Amino acid sequence: MEAKIDAKIARIENQIQSVESELLQFQERLVHYQVPPPLDPSEPDGAMKWVTNRICELDEKKQALLAEKQELEELKVHAQNEDLQYIVESSRHRF
Numbered sequence: 001m002e003a004k005i006d007a008k009i010a011r012i013e014n015q016i017q018s019v020e021s022e023l024l025q026f027q028e029r030l031v032h033y034q035v036p037p038p039l040d041p042s043e044p045d046g047a048m049k050w051v052t053n054r055i056c057e058l059d060e061k062k063q064a065l066l067a068e069k070q071e072l073e074e075l076k077v078h079a080q081n082e083d084l085q086y087i088v089e090s091s092r093h094r095f
Helices: 002-033 046-094
Strands: none
């Protein structure tokens, strides 16, 4: 079970790296679009708005992946504790 959890954690870490890389690209684009603000600040440039929205989406995805990774790590610790408890209990029965 631990190997399956480790494999899932590794996949999630790869996804996080991918999201972080894409997030960095969009943040660099946002800097590129930082031109003098429009006269009405409630009406941002379409490209800038799209990039800003994409950054928000990627950040939300990253947070969800980090939460999933945390859950898997907790599950792994729980599984390790159960394995240790089984070993201790089975060794008690032998003696």
